[in-house]
Amino acid sequence: MQIFATEQIRAWDEYTIRHEPIASVDLMERAATACYDWLLQNNYKGKAFTIFCGKGNNGGDGLVIARLLAQTNHAVTVNILEFGHKGTVDFQINLARLHNTTATIRFVSSEETVHPIPTGDVVIDALLGSGINRPADGLTAHLIQHINNSNNEVIAIDIPSGLFVDHSSRGNIVIKARYTLSFQCFKPAFLMPENAAGIGDVHLLNIGLLPGFLAIQDSPFQLVDQQMAQQLLQPRKPFSHKGDYGHAAIIAGSYGMMGAAVLCARACLRSGVGKLTCHVPAVGYNIMQTSVPEGMCKTGSPGENDNTGHATQEMDKYDTIGIGPGLGPNPANVSLLYSVFEQNRRPMVIDADGLNAIAREKALLNKIPLGSILTPHPKEFERLFGKTANDYDRIQLALQTATDNNLYIVLKGRYSFIASPDGKGYFNSTGNPGMASGGTGDVLTGMITGLLAQQYSPLHAAILGVFLHGRAGDLAAAYASQPSLIASDLVDFLGQAYQSL
Numbered sequence: 001m002q003i004f005a006t007e008q009i010r011a012w013d014e015y016t017i018r019h020e021p022i023a024s025v026d027l028m029e030r031a032a033t034a035c036y037d038w039l040l041q042n043n044y045k046g047k048a049f050t051i052f053c054g055k056g057n058n059g060g061d062g063l064v065i066a067r068l069l070a071q072t073n074h075a076v077t078v079n080i081l082e083f084g085h086k087g088t089v090d091f092q093i094n095l096a097r098l099h100n101t102t103a104t105i106r107f108v109s110s111e112e113t114v115h116p117i118p119t120g121d122v123v124i125d126a127l128l129g130s131g132i133n134r135p136a137d138g139l140t141a142h143l144i145q146h147i148n149n150s151n152n153e154v155i156a157i158d159i160p161s162g163l164f165v166d167h168s169s170r171g172n173i174v175i176k177a178r179y180t181l182s183f184q185c186f187k188p189a190f191l192m193p194e195n196a197a198g199i200g201d202v203h204l205l206n207i208g209l210l211p212g213f214l215a216i217q218d219s220p221f222q223l224v225d226q227q228m229a230q231q232l233l234q235p236r237k238p239f240s241h242k243g244d245y246g247h248a249a250i251i252a253g254s255y256g257m258m259g260a261a262v263l264c265a266r267a268c269l270r271s272g273v274g275k276l277t278c279h280v281p282a283v284g285y286n287i288m289q290t291s292v293p294e295g296m297c298k299t300g301s302p303g304e305n306d307n308t309g310h311a312t313q314e315m316d317k318y319d320t321i322g323i324g325p326g327l328g329p330n331p332a333n334v335s336l337l338y339s340v341f342e343q344n345r346r347p348m349v350i351d352a353d354g355l356n357a358i359a360r361e362k363a364l365l366n367k368i369p370l371g372s373i374l375t376p377h378p379k380e381f382e383r384l385f386g387k388t389a390n391d392y393d394r395i396q397l398a399l400q401t402a403t404d405n406n407l408y409i410v411l412k413g414r415y416s417f418i419a420s421p422d423g424k425g426y427f428n429s430t431g432n433p434g435m436a437s438g439g440t441g442d443v444l445t446g447m448i449t450g451l452l453a454q455q456y457s458p459l460h461a462a463i464l465g466v467f468l469h470g471r472a473g474d475l476a477a478a479y480a481s482q483p484s485l486i487a488s489d490l491v492d493f494l495g496q497a498y499q500s501l
């Protein structure tokens with residue numbers, strides 16, 4: 001699914017108006033009716049509503065919702081924020097239509113004319129939508145704060161008022177919504193952690209914008225959804241053997257952190273790899289052989305209770321390598337990476353302490369095999385590439401770094417972001433907060449490594465890996481719960497995640 005910026009959303013509206021064809025006021029009716037239907041289907045039937053409208057088309061949506069609610073015997077009060085002009089044409093048409101209903105209409109022209117919001121009323125926020133072009137200030141900001149301070153439940157239409165669609169809103173005064181009812185496609189603002197406090201749960205409503213637009217409009221950002229993941233999945237061949245699915249190596253683990261190696265290796269196996277060799281220090285030999293019997297195991301100094309030595313011979317024989325989970329903050333990681341990068345020039349996966357070693361020894365960045373996948377969480381990303389002012393800048397920096405170094409960067413988070421060297425970015429749609437616990441990243445590294453070994457391209461391995469990882473988390477959380485979810489569950493549910501595609 002494409003993710004569009006403000007101008008593209010506007011262009012899609014216009015395309016639909018022209019080609020369907022449909023009058024813009026009727027498209028507004030359709031959008032607002034979708035919101036009204038959502039309210040009735042989600043236990044808001046019979047409630048009282050206080051609706052705040054600006055004088056743009058977002059406000060117009062609010063007026064239509066008000067009319068539909070009033071016509072079905074809901075108590076509705078509409079507060080219209082005076083912008084000092086008459087409002088858009090569709091706003092005016094719908095204001096005239098609203099006058100014929102039982103809705104109470106008030107105009108808010110100063111702080112003195114702001115009424116308290118009755119306790120228990122559901123607030124609909126239709127002050128500002130995608131037409132916002134500056135931070136809310138003055139009376140607009142006052143109204144937003146008034147709504148936020150009321151403790152009433154707020155449902156934002158299209159986007160919480162005050163939030164910019166496609167650039168940072170840091171410092172803005174923004175509506176804090178319980179739900180955001182938005183139209184047709186995700187907006188970049190919904191995917192940024194910095195906006196988490198305002199957007200609540202986002203529900204996308206289909207308002208019938210014409211799909212033909214998607215063929216003529218490219219977007220640098222896409223949402224990885226079921227359809228995209230399905231298209232990437234390669235079926236297994238009927239007459240195949242383990243040699244057809246690649247030989248992966250996992251270089252991981254240290255004293256006290258062998259669990260990371262186990263999780264990573266088990267995830268790699270479950271992803272469908274043909275053969276796996278685990279490179280761990282001697283201290284972890286028994287652990288690996290017992291916990292991951294399907295994998296082979298190599299240690300740096302066999303027989304010794306050695307914490308540091310990872311075998312580095314014959315690295316070139318692997319189709320790919322996943323390196324980093326649980327290596328620990330060991331200075332020897334730097335020379336380990338030099339050795340691995342020198343011997344094997346195929347795309348590989350680098351995570352955790354592998355990334356931290358590169359952050360320490362920046363010269364390693366130029367040695368990484370082209371097309372490799374880096375999987376940092378935000379802190380690791382910062383150590384590697386520096387601080388950014390906001391989430392949008394971080395995404396731009398990830399894209400720039402991916403392009404400059406011919407690498408893929410998987411920036412882990414609620415909507416993990418994959419930066420591709422061609423300048424395109426992919427936000428993953430699966431996953432849940434239950435996955436915010438130790439070891440889930442090690443599982444992801446194992447999965448992507450396994451997919452790379454099976455000859456998925458780096459981009460496809462990264463996309464499918466993050467999608468399946470999140471899906472496994474969603475299935476595990478549905479089976480038990482989010483708080484109880486642990487990284488091993490992701491490995492256990494990976495089979496069902498594949499099945500769900």
Ligand SMILES: NC(=O)C1=CN([C@@H]2O[C@H](COP(=O)(O)OP(=O)(O)OC[C@H]3O[C@@H](n4cnc5c(N)ncnc54)[C@H](OP(=O)(O)O)[C@@H]3O)[C@@H](O)[C@H]2O)[C@H](O)CC1
Pocket residue numbers: 009013027028029031032054055056057058059060061083088127128129130131132133134135136137140157158159183184207209
């Ligand atoms: N397909 C769809 O997505 C549909 C969306 N619809 C709805 O339309 C809005 C977008 O409507 P638009 O009229 O373009 O914009 P807004 O209503 O968001 O804003 C209107 C004007 O407000 C002014 N503005 C901008 N920023 C501020 C601010 N910080 N404070 C005060 N006023 C502000 C600005 O005008 P100026 O002349 O003052 O610059 C805006 O133009 C979309 O969000 C949907 O809700 C349609 O219903 C159809 C389908």
Ligand SMILES: [K+]
Pocket residue numbers: 058125126127128129156157158159160161
């Ligand atoms: K809004």
